[in-house]
Amino acid sequence: MENPSDYFNGWMKTQQQAYATLQNQMQSLYQNTTAQSDNPFTSWSKAVFEAFPIGADANLAKDVFSKSLYSNEATQKLFEMWQPLLNAMREKTLDPANLNQFTDPAQTRQLFDKMFSFDSDLWAQMQKQAEQYADLVRQSSQPWAESMKNPSFNFSDYQPDAMAKQMEAMYAKFGDTTGKLFGVPALGKDREKIEQMNHFAKAMSAYASRHLEYQQMMQKTGSDAMQSVVKILAEKSAAGENFENFDDFFALWIDTNEKTFNKLFYTAEFSEKRNAMTEAGFNTRKLYNEILEAQLVDLPIARRSEMDEVYKLVYDLRKQVKDLNAQIQGLKKEQM
Amino acid sequence: MTYPFSNLDAKSALKHFGEMNSKMMKGAMLLTDIEDIDVGTAPKEVIYTEDKLAVYHYAPDAKIACGVPVLVVYALVNRPYMLDIQPDRSFIRNLLSKGLDVYLIDWGYPSQADRFLSMDDYINGYLDNCVDAVRRDAKSDKVSLMGVCQGGTFSAIYSSLHPEKVHSLVTLVAPFDFSTDEGLLFNWSKSMDVDALVDAYGVVPGNILNDGFLMLMPFNLNIKKYVDMLDVMEDEEKLLNFLRMEKWIFDSPGQAGECLRQFVKDCYQANKLVKGTLQLGDKTVNLGKITMPVLNIYASGDHLVPPAATKPLNDLVGSKDKTLYEFKGGHIGVFVGSRSQKELAPAISKWLIERDAPKAAKKPAAPAKAPKASTVAKAAQVAKPVAKPAETVKPVVAAKPAEIAKMTEQPAAVEVAKPAETVKPAEAEKPVRDN
Numbered sequence: 001m002e003n004p005s006d007y008f009n010g011w012m013k014t015q016q017q018a019y020a021t022l023q024n025q026m027q028s029l030y031q032n033t034t035a036q037s038d039n040p041f042t043s044w045s046k047a048v049f050e051a052f053p054i055g056a057d058a059n060l061a062k063d064v065f066s067k068s069l070y071s072n073e074a075t076q077k078l079f080e081m082w083q084p085l086l087n088a089m090r091e092k093t094l095d096p097a098n099l100n101q102f103t104d105p106a107q108t109r110q111l112f113d114k115m116f117s118f119d120s121d122l123w124a125q126m127q128k129q130a131e132q133y134a135d136l137v138r139q140s141s142q143p144w145a146e147s148m149k150n151p152s153f154n155f156s157d158y159q160p161d162a163m164a165k166q167m168e169a170m171y172a173k174f175g176d177t178t179g180k181l182f183g184v185p186a187l188g189k190d191r192e193k194i195e196q197m198n199h200f201a202k203a204m205s206a207y208a209s210r211h212l213e214y215q216q217m218m219q220k221t222g223s224d225a226m227q228s229v230v231k232i233l234a235e236k237s238a239a240g241e242n243f244e245n246f247d248d249f250f251a252l253w254i255d256t257n258e259k260t261f262n263k264l265f266y267t268a269e270f271s272e273k274r275n276a277m278t279e280a281g282f283n284t285r286k287l288y289n290e291i292l293e294a295q296l297v298d299l300p301i302a303r304r305s306e307m308d309e310v311y312k313l314v315y316d317l318r319k320q321v322k323d324l325n326a327q328i329q330g331l332k333k334e335q336m
Numbered sequence: 337m338t339y340p341f342s343n344l345d346a347k348s349a350l351k352h353f354g355e356m357n358s359k360m361m362k363g364a365m366l367l368t369d370i371e372d373i374d375v376g377t378a379p380k381e382v383i384y385t386e387d388k389l390a391v392y393h394y395a396p397d398a399k400i401a402c403g404v405p406v407l408v409v410y411a412l413v414n415r416p417y418m419l420d421i422q423p424d425r426s427f428i429r430n431l432l433s434k435g436l437d438v439y440l441i442d443w444g445y446p447s448q449a450d451r452f453l454s455m456d457d458y459i460n461g462y463l464d465n466c467v468d469a470v471r472r473d474a475k476s477d478k479v480s481l482m483g484v485c486q487g488g489t490f491s492a493i494y495s496s497l498h499p500e501k502v503h504s505l506v507t508l509v510a511p512f513d514f515s516t517d518e519g520l521l522f523n524w525s526k527s528m529d530v531d532a533l534v535d536a537y538g539v540v541p542g543n544i545l546n547d548g549f550l551m552l553m554p555f556n557l558n559i560k561k562y563v564d565m566l567d568v569m570e571d572e573e574k575l576l577n578f579l580r581m582e583k584w585i586f587d588s589p590g591q592a593g594e595c596l597r598q599f600v601k602d603c604y605q606a607n608k609l610v611k612g613t614l615q616l617g618d619k620t621v622n623l624g625k626i627t628m629p630v631l632n633i634y635a636s637g638d639h640l641v642p643p644a645a646t647k648p649l650n651d652l653v654g655s656k657d658k659t660l661y662e663f664k665g666g667h668i669g670v671f672v673g674s675r676s677q678k679e680l681a682p683a684i685s686k687w688l689i690e691r692d693a694p695k696a697a698k699k700p701a702a703p704a705k706a707p708k709a710s711t712v713a714k715a716a717q718v719a720k721p722v723a724k725p726a727e728t729v730k731p732v733v734a735a736k737p738a739e740i741a742k743m744t745e746q747p748a749a750v751e752v753a754k755p756a757e758t759v760k761p762a763e764a765e766k767p768v769r770d771n
Contacts, residue, residue, distance in 0.1 A: 068562045068569075071561075071562035265520050282529070
């Protein structure tokens with residue numbers, strides 16, 4: 001290493017190697033804790049998790065260990081984003097007008113999904129569900145529709161027999177597919193159960209939509225915060241200051257995010273979207289409880305609503321007993 | 337936590353890398369050795385139980401300097417052992433060492449069977465019975481109430497409805513005026529559909545409330561705290577302290593639905609306590625009926641219960657002897673911070689002893705059971721108090737809200753409030769959710 005540039009390049013290479021090794025280890029540790037693997041680090045982590053004793057607080061210790069791994073993984077994602085920034089600062093190419101190149105939306109999204117425990121695949125899952133539903137509908141109606149489209153007779157010829165056969169075939173297809181929806185009982189418990197399931201599916205869909213809106217708002221705020229961080233770095237760079245320490249960058253990142261999100265948390269938009277999401281969630285849970293109630297009604301199992309009646313009765317009786325006890329104590333005191 | 341990549345020097349980067357892995361391994365070994373995380377170890381005995389609650393009487397640690405027993409009323413949210421989280425950071429032990437006769441209500445863990453419990457049941461039912469139990473046990477006509485957070489709100493409500501049983505009222509970081517927009521919880525609660533929440537769960541799980549608390553400082557509480565933890569992971573005592581706090585944070589009882597519904601609707605959303613329209617059973621709560629001495633403590637850096645929600649109590653009570661005390665710190669720092677141990681607990685003890693002076697030292701110490709030698713040794717490090725004679729007591733009378741009573745003998749402690757962001761919650765306990 002004869003000059004600063006060589007030294008720096010060598011250092012970066014070492015850093016990246018060290019980081020890559022660490023990341024692999026941490027990812028293995030985090031992701032494969034329950035999977036079979038010959039990776040020694042995974043074996044070690046498995047052994048650690050298995051070694052946690054069975055005690056009142058063992059789960060807490062286990063949980064803290066997991067959270068530590070989880071946080072380190074999130075921090076490593078941040079480190080991945082920091083490295084190009086450091087390079088740009090070094091090379092004096094950090095341009096505030098061109099910050100987007102340092103904040104990869106996919107990486108930012110991943111980071112904040114991890115941060116707020118969002119399911120990154122929720123959107124993909126919803127798309128998949130929608131496709132499956134469309135496919136189901138298509139498969140369901142296609143035979144019937146095709147049978148309508150390709151009659152085995154010509155309407156211009158009067159062929160009652162052939163026509164009847166065709167109609168029978170057509171209705172058979174209809175009955176096997178779309179017609180099933182019309183075949184449910186018009187009244188009664190089965191119909192109610194189906195309606196409940198439909199309501200629940202709608203509620204789930206509404207919850208998923210509200211959740212996505214909320215998730216997007218949080219991701220956008222995270223992206224804004226990241227832009228602010230990069231802007232601060234660019235300003236420092238322009239002023240000839242270096243920000244080469246990841247710990248300092250981490251502190252700046254935490255502080256900037258906390259402030260940016262705090263600002264969001266005070267807005268009406270946040271309250272509105274968070275409330276919409278939670279209310280949709282509560283509604284889904286309520287409908288789920290109703291489905292369970294309907295399913296269990298014929299079984300010799302106490303249902304939630306029945307237990308609530310019992311709880312209310314016990315609550316009222318407890319109060320009565322306490323009042324009566326107080327009266328008795330009062331009377332005893334009077335007699336004494 | 338110093339990351340391996342933090343230094344320009346490649347050798348030290350690799351050294352740090354090795355150290356980090358080593359810490360992880362040692363920490364994992366220590367964690368696997370932990371079966372129980374001891375909290376709430378100050379010696380105590382149960383003197384009363386009702387349904388799921390228990391009232392504890394702490395073994396006196398010094399000559400009783402205050403004839404009126406002190407009943408600590410904790411919030412329904414979280415567990416009261418925060419006040420005795422570890423022997424060397426124990427608010428309770430500190431009060432005991434100053435000669436107070438301390439009782440505490442442990443509300444327990446509500447189950448679905450408790451979903452119909454209302455604020456009236458908690459305050460005019462349970463709390464009233466607990467007060468009577470302490471009066472019987474201590475052979476005292478009255479008790480002093482020390483309400484913490486929501487427990488402070490309940491204590492003030494109780495004191496207004498049953499003033500004949502309350503000698504003095506101490507409230508710590510308790511909300512009274514819910515109209516403020518300063519705290520996020522106050523903001524969020526205003527637009528919250530609490531009916532949907534309670535109807536969906538009955539007894540609202542503690543982790544739902546916890547999610548809200550963690551959202552107050554999401555980056556510090558969800559990431560930084562655990563990254564920083566690596567620094568203490570190989571030190572058993574520090575790791576245990578971290579785990580004690582972690583245990584407390586996530587040991588969150590469910591909330592009886594009807595009580596929560598009324599608390600959110602009537603207090604957070606309609607601010608009925610301040611308006612004088614809060615109804616409990618057939619009684620209307622009028623804080624003006626509080627006439628006993630009041631010590632109202634707020635934390636200048638409290639992001640859960642902002643000072644604006646706490647301070648107005650002194651304008652609403654009918655007491656002539658009322659004191660507003662500013663603690664420089666956060667919500668949790670009030671109980672576990674080193675400043676709290678040095679300043680706040682002694683100041684509260686002094687305030688109570690001064691008001692109790694005529695009866696001081698009348699009641700003989702009656703230990704519930706012998707304290708452990710190790711805990712006595714720690715507690716003995718705190719100076720023993722001496723009750724001042726009655727004639728030397730100068731109560732702080734009718735302090736205006738903006739005025740800060742300087743009750744400790746360290747004036748600098750109450751002079752200037754630091755901005756919230758500069759306050760280190762609980763000082764050494766940095767990985768703490770501050771609620």
